[in-house]
Amino acid sequence: MSVLYLVRHGQASFGTEDYDRLSPRGKDQSQSLGNFLMRAGTTPTSITSGDMKRQRQTAQGLIEAADWDTTLDIDPGWDEFNASDLISAYPTDDPSAKSDSRAFQRLLEKASTRWASGDHDADYLETFTAFTDRVDAALDRAVDGLGSGQSAVVVSSSGVIAWAAARLLDGGFQQWLALNRVTVNSGVTKIVSGASGKTMVTFNDHGHLPSSWITYR
Incomplete structure (x- = not known):
């Protein structure tokens, strides 16, 4: 089987002139996850993010904290709505x-x-249908690009990750809305792929964060 880790970006700068950048807490969250993945021995074949600043900053933080010798790939298909x-x-x-x-x-x-x-x-x-079609295509690209036993990390945003999860749960808009509401900054959703197709085995795991670091926006 192959494994895809979908990571929500760290906390952005809500309420400031430039929302699309990590806050100091967002940088802490990214480093905490990178350290956790390094200790777990996670060495992805590739790491990809959308083209938004907060997504790219989170991905670079993971690479540095986990000490991965990996070049960041950019795929705008993972951009937030x-x-x-x-x-x-x-x-x-x-x-x-x-x-x-x-x-x-x-x-x-x-x-x-x-x-x-x-x-x-x-x-x-961008219509809602165009958004979901875009996310579906990005998810298929990421999984189809993995060989047996390989893993990849993708850094995206709550709406995108919530739709990927809703799709795998055969849910629709209401499922998406509920998942989007509770997605934690730097939370990890794990998807495995094998002969039976794509399966989500964890959603929004944030055990790497101290309770005081848990944020939703």
Whole structure:
């Protein structure tokens, strides 16, 4: 069998002018996971991230902390959906969502429901169907590129990883929404592939983090 580890990026810089970069805690989370993987003897054949800054920074942090002699590959198929686009298209706004993470999550889930309905596709740069098709293709590329006994690490974001998990659970939008809500920064989802196809064996494992380092945004 082959193994794919899907890693959510470390905590980004919510509430700042540049969200798309790791916060100091996000850097700590990335280093903690890299140290954990090194101690576990995990040596991936490849490591890939999406093209977003927080994803690339997390991947580089893993490489450095785990002391992997691996070059980072970039695959934009692993990029997160455009949350700003979804919120901008939503009919009502909540000014507190700019600084309150809980208010932001509530607004994002309402906007995501509108996005996924398919009734307003012209309002979005990427439709929900296009997003899920993109993630499906990225997951297939990553798994199909592995030989027997090989492993790979992919660094992505909560929405992407939640959809990959929902797909493997034969779930749909509601399953995706529930998984997306609880995905932890630097959490690891493990997928094995063999004769019976792709199987998710763990979701959102974050045992490498002290409890005070667990974050969701």
